[in-house]
Amino acid sequence: MHRFIAALLAVASCASIAQAQSADLTSTSPPLTLEQALSLAGASAPSLEAATAGVRAAEASRTVAGYRPNPSIVAETENIAGSGQYRGLRSAETTAGLALPIELGGKRSARIAVADAIGNRARIGTALAEADLRLAVTQLYIEATAAERRLVTAREQAGIAREASRAAGVRVQAGRASPLEQQRADVLRINAETAVERSERLAEVARSNLARRIGQPLTGPLDLAWFGRVEGFGPARPIETAGTLALAATRADVTTAEAQVRLARSQRIPDVTLSASARRLEATNDVAAVFGLSIPFPLFNNGKAAVAQARAQTDQAQALRRVAELDTAQDIASAQANVANAATTARNASGPALASASEAARIARIGYREGKFGQLDLLDAERTLSETRTAAIDALATYHDAKARLERLVAAAPSPEETNQ
Secondary structure, three states: OHHHHHHHHHHHHHHHHHHHHHHOOOOOOOOEOHHHHHHHHHHOOHHHHHHHHHHHHHHHHHHHHOOOOOOEEEEEEEOOOOOHHHOOOOOOEEEEEEEEEEOOOOHHHHHHHHHHHHHHHHHHHHHHHHHHHHHHHHHHHHHHHHHHHHHHHHHHHHHHHHHHHHHHHHHHHOOOOOHHHHHHHHHHHHHHHHHHHHHHHHHHHHHHHHHHHHOOOOOOOEOHHHHHOOOOOOOOOOOOHHHEHHHHHHHHHHHHHHHHHHHHHHOOOOOEEEEEEEEEEOOOOEEEEEEEEEOOOOOOOOOHHHHHHHHHHHHHHHHHHHHHHHHHHHHHHHHHHHHHHHHHHHHHHOOHHHHHHHHHHHHHHHHHHHOOOOHHHHHHHHHHHHHHHHHHHHHHHHHHHHHHHHHHHOOEOOOHHHHOO
16 A cells, blocks of 8 residues: 555656646746737848838839939030130130930830839738748747747656656665666666756757847747647648739739830830020120930940840749749648648647557556566656657647748738738
């Protein structure tokens, strides 16, 4: 009877140790959720600042594209510093006026179309930056929560190892076991304490990386309950790739390239410059009007090469869009399969497999305390439990990472109304 009571006390001691170790990572303050981390990261992300600056630059470029050419002030003096009657300024003719370039061929509207396309692409780039930031923060959050779960598990295993070492010492002192059992138990305890130190360092690094990303110190706990949840994942639902961010970006590139073709064509038409001036004749002090018309002669550069270049870039953009369609559809299908497989693995690893390993370890502890099982049986059960716990944490981390990657792939493109704002 006293052996059975001692076994119960050992199990209770192990449970209390596990709870005490877990309490180190759990405080009374509410945990930092993933959505809160995403909100904090978005408020201080340099990538979003860069994307927003790109949108402002595109808007300024749109304003510049709508400007018309500036007029020029024309001033010249003729028939001076010569010989005879043209000596000095006696026969000088001074002309002053304005020259106004006139754009032909729709150059201004073509520039505006290019600027609008670039602005739309910049706004899509902002959405891409937000989606990439969400994926990066989610992965850091997964890494940090997984590291904390591993630390909790390592501390629990260290507590169990210390209790097993103490129990082995009692058995050896009572003459019921060989000193070899004490040595084995000490090795197990040392390895478990080493694992705790390693897990503490990894958890500290993971939390520091997440803190740098969200822009503030991370002092409270993380949402470990979120990490342990596995949502049901049924048959893969079809996803229309045309509405994803990746394809929206390639379509915007095609639109920009087509606008560049129109601009190159418009630039083949020469502009004219009209001028109106007043000429003063020094000899008679008379004033006469002077009108002029200037048309460039496209002798060396007629714009054909620029049009050919723009067309080639359009063909390239269209080909890249088709490549993106194929790659996106393939990546989404693979990501859906990865999420489904990871969900199954995580559900089994953190459910039936972990429950069976925990029960086997519990029975082995009681049996070892009562002398029914050998130490090797206990060590094997504890090792299996530790490996199962680690596998469950890894499976959960893989599931959440696969889900985050799928969400990044299927992120919806902004609507035309949003991109035009």
